[in-house]
Amino acid sequence: xxxxxxxxxxxxxxxxxxxxxxxxxxxxxxxxxxxxxxxxxxxxxxxxxxxxxxxxxxxxxxxxxxxxxxxxxxxxxxxxxxxxxxxxxxxxxxxxxxxxxxxxxxxxxxxxxxxxxxxxxxxxxxxxxxxxxxxxxxxxxxxxxxxxxxxxxxxxxxxxxxxxxxxxxxxxxxxxxxxxxxxxxxxxxxxxxxxxxxxxxxxxxxxxxxxxxxxxxxxxxxxxxxxxxxxxxxxxxxxxx
Amino acid sequence: xxxxxxxxxxxxxxxxxxxxxxxxxxxxxxxxxxxxxxxxxxxxxxxxxxxxxxxxxxxxxxxxxxxxxxxxxxxxxxxxxxxxxxxxxxxxxxxxxxxxxxxxxxxxxxxxxxxxxxxxxxxxxxxxxxxxxxxxxxxxxxxxxxxxxxxxxxxxxxxxxxxxxxxxxxxxxxxxxxxxxxxxxxxxxxxxxxxxxxxxxxxxxxxxxxxxxxxxxxxxxxxxxxxxxxxxxxxxxxxxxxxxxxxxxxxxxxxxxxxxxxxxxxxxxxxxxxxxxxxxxxxxxxxxxxxxxxxxxxxxxxxxxxxxxxxxxxxxxxxxxxxxxxxxxxxxxxxxxxxxxxxxxxxxxxxxxxxxxxxxxxxxxxxxxxxxxxxxxxxxxxxxxxxxxxxxxxxxxxxxxxxxxxxxxxxxxxxxxxxxxxxxxxxxxxxxxxxxxxxxxxxxxxxxxxxxxxxxxxxxxxxxxxxx
Ligand SMILES: Nc1ncnc2c1ncn2[C@@H]1O[C@H](COP(=O)(O)OP(=O)(O)O)[C@@H](O)[C@H]1O
Ligand SMILES: [Mg+2]
Numbered sequence: 001x002x003x004x005x006x007x008x009x010x011x012x013x014x015x016x017x018x019x020x021x022x023x024x025x026x027x028x029x030x031x032x033x034x035x036x037x038x039x040x041x042x043x044x045x046x047x048x049x050x051x052x053x054x055x056x057x058x059x060x061x062x063x064x065x066x067x068x069x070x071x072x073x074x075x076x077x078x079x080x081x082x083x084x085x086x087x088x089x090x091x092x093x094x095x096x097x098x099x100x101x102x103x104x105x106x107x108x109x110x111x112x113x114x115x116x117x118x119x120x121x122x123x124x125x126x127x128x129x130x131x132x133x134x135x136x137x138x139x140x141x142x143x144x145x146x147x148x149x150x151x152x153x154x155x156x157x158x159x160x161x162x163x164x165x166x167x168x169x170x171x172x173x174x175x176x177x178x179x180x181x182x183x184x185x186x187x188x189x190x191x192x193x194x195x196x197x198x199x200x201x202x203x204x205x206x207x208x209x210x211x212x213x214x215x216x217x218x219x220x221x222x223x224x225x226x227x228x229x230x231x232x233x234x235x236x237x238x239x240x241x
Numbered sequence: 242x243x244x245x246x247x248x249x250x251x252x253x254x255x256x257x258x259x260x261x262x263x264x265x266x267x268x269x270x271x272x273x274x275x276x277x278x279x280x281x282x283x284x285x286x287x288x289x290x291x292x293x294x295x296x297x298x299x300x301x302x303x304x305x306x307x308x309x310x311x312x313x314x315x316x317x318x319x320x321x322x323x324x325x326x327x328x329x330x331x332x333x334x335x336x337x338x339x340x341x342x343x344x345x346x347x348x349x350x351x352x353x354x355x356x357x358x359x360x361x362x363x364x365x366x367x368x369x370x371x372x373x374x375x376x377x378x379x380x381x382x383x384x385x386x387x388x389x390x391x392x393x394x395x396x397x398x399x400x401x402x403x404x405x406x407x408x409x410x411x412x413x414x415x416x417x418x419x420x421x422x423x424x425x426x427x428x429x430x431x432x433x434x435x436x437x438x439x440x441x442x443x444x445x446x447x448x449x450x451x452x453x454x455x456x457x458x459x460x461x462x463x464x465x466x467x468x469x470x471x472x473x474x475x476x477x478x479x480x481x482x483x484x485x486x487x488x489x490x491x492x493x494x495x496x497x498x499x500x501x502x503x504x505x506x507x508x509x510x511x512x513x514x515x516x517x518x519x520x521x522x523x524x525x526x527x528x529x530x531x532x533x534x535x536x537x538x539x540x541x542x543x544x545x546x547x548x549x550x551x552x553x554x555x556x557x558x559x560x561x562x563x564x565x566x567x568x569x570x571x572x573x574x575x576x577x578x579x580x581x582x583x584x585x586x587x588x589x590x591x592x593x594x595x596x597x598x599x600x601x602x603x604x605x606x607x608x609x610x611x612x613x614x615x616x617x618x619x620x621x622x623x624x625x626x627x628x629x630x631x632x633x634x635x636x637x638x639x640x641x642x643x644x645x646x647x648x649x650x651x652x653x654x655x656x657x658x659x660x661x662x663x664x665x666x667x668x669x670x671x672x673x674x675x676x677x678x679x680x681x682x683x684x685x686x687x688x689x690x691x692x693x694x695x696x697x698x699x700x701x702x703x704x705x706x707x708x709x
Contacts, residue, residue: 053578054705077581089576091514092507096489103493103503104580128484130514147579 037206080147277369308398504590558629561602585698
């Protein structure tokens with residue numbers, strides 16, 4: 001087994017807020033890994049550090065063998081990222097944004113690849129619309145496309161399903177499951193536990209910046225436990241200590 | 242109803258103060274105060290070379306400019322609401338979900354901007370001057386009058402741009418008609434009276450001879466401009482989806498000779514489609530420079546021969562360097578964070594776009610040199626203006642990275658900026674005054690420029706990219 005993500009003792013403080021403390025975590029090739037936790041538990045911070053968007057206060061991490069502190073741009077060149085909040089630039093159209101991404105990432109044959117995605121996520125009618133005039137859902141489709149269009153070895157997605165309708169959610173879940181079957185790896189953050197239980201192979205639970213648990217989903221189901229109840233009992237216990 | 246206003250002011254304060262600590266920000270007006278206070282002591286000295294009226298002229302011109310700049314920055318209509326607030330979800334945006342009309346929110350926003358900048362810039366300056374008056378022998382009444390007329394100058398700039406930009410958002414042809422009418426009016430006034438039309442600028446008239454009628458007229462004009470602008474303000478029509486033919490690939494090919502083609506392409510489409518290229522060129526470049534030209538022209542006799550042209554070239558250079566803020570103002574690092582792009586790459590690409598935009602000031606200085614009958618000095622004047630512009634922008638990039646609009650309010654940043662740019666201005670003004678062709682020496686500014694850009698890239702790569 002190859003280790004794709006290796007985080008050692010990662011901590012991040014913003015002023016006097018301890019967003020993440022001493023998280024050690026590894027993710028193997030081919031996993032669909034879910035990072036679970038309530039709002040404000042540090043999921044976004046974790047993804048940002050793993051993709052070199054923000055520097056850890058303490059600790060280190062390698063992603064696809066690249067040190068995220070020493071070569072943040074290198075890491076971002078290898079992976080695909082869907083950030084939690086960011087939207088595509090206002091004054092490019094959907095297709096132009098994808099061409100921009102292609103030019104930056106040096107992706108060839110972009111027209112054909114883009115058309116496949118417009119078709120797959122059903123937004124070909126928005127191809128030439130300015131990004132600022134797109135609905136939230138359509139923007140999310142576009143961000144999804146930019147993260148996968150170069151078929152990265154690893155994709156990190158912050159709350160992947162949040163702006164999608166049920167039909168899209170289903171489509172995307174299937175896509176993610178199929179993607180890891182091809183030997184690629186996916187790291188998602190979510191607080192929708194049912195989805196995590198349904199599609200993830202491994203998971204970790206964060207609460208107030210601390211790692212409470214990490215392990216395979218199968219270990220849980222073998223014991224007859226369900227992810228949502230397991231999560232709730234762990235977090236509630238932690239809240240009372 | 243007043244709540245919204247108060248909260249907007251608080252918010253503006255927090256936006257600025259969280260960036261670099263409240264103290265550093267709170268010191269900003271103190272510094273303006275200090276500059277005015279100490280500057281006042283130079284007045285008796287300057288009196289020897291410049292008649293008193295001309296000094297008043299310069300100060301009023303500065304405040305008019307300030308108003309124009311604040312207005313131009315804050316008031317490009319819908320675009321600002323969308324771009325400055327669309328994603329950051331500040332009050333101006335979120336208040337839309339409250340039962341308040343867009344016009345109401347917008348007028349609050351404008352008044353807030355006015356009050357905010359008044360306390361940040363206008364008042365501290367006037368105050369410094371007043372406190373210095375016992376020492377400089379200027380009467381208190383005169384200083385109070387100055388504070389009043391400076392405030393009016395500031396408001397004339399602000400409301401004027403606010404009015405014009407509201408017209409601009411509605412109809413470009415009408416804007417051109419109004420500008421043409423103003424131009425003809427000013428020209429007519431100049432030929433009929435045989436003097437520089439700037440002398441009829443109401444706050445200046447008021448400053449040289451106070452009358453209640455004059456004050457009343459000034460206020461009425463301001464209220465009219467403001468009122469019409471609010472009425473014209475057009476809340477964004479919802480549901481309109483703008484579509485464009487794909488122009489990315491063809492432009493990308495055309496820009497392939499540049500260092501960062503995809504970014505230059507994106508910036509070009511951004512500037513063009515948002516209307517900020519035309520809007521900013523008019524409101525943040527041509528308009529202020531046009532005004533400055535009239536004011537400077539009055540001082541012409543006090544400069545050495547050809548001095549006016551070179552002073553103007555340098556001023557154009559400094560103003561042109563603020564074009565860097567046009568291209569960074571609305572473009573945060575956020576959308577690039579998921580791509581393999583370093584902050585230094587983005588700084589480099591913004592400077593490339595900036596370099597292309599320098600065609601505007603170069604053409605402008607050349608035109609002024611030609612029209613004022615100084616074609617002989619066209620080349621040195623253009624070289625001086627553009628060198629100063631590149632140097633000033635490199636200082637800005639080093640000090641502020643991708644956020645010049647925000648970080649300028651950090652006292653330390655502003656201070657270093659003023660010193661570094663000020664030295665160069667003084668040196669090259671003197672050099673050009675000594676002999677017009679010496680202005681060509683300003684090309685040596687490429688050395689500090691190059692070094693500063695290198696330092697800027699290293700410096701801003703080493704910190705977490707800011708989300709503003
Ligand atoms: N840029 C920032 N500055 C200050 N505090 C931050 C910043 N980003 C996140 N935080 C804080 O860090 C904690 C973790 O946030 P985040 O990683 O966004 O959690 P999650 O994604 O799990 O909701 C929260 O308390 C949040 O307020
Ligand atoms: Mg989050």
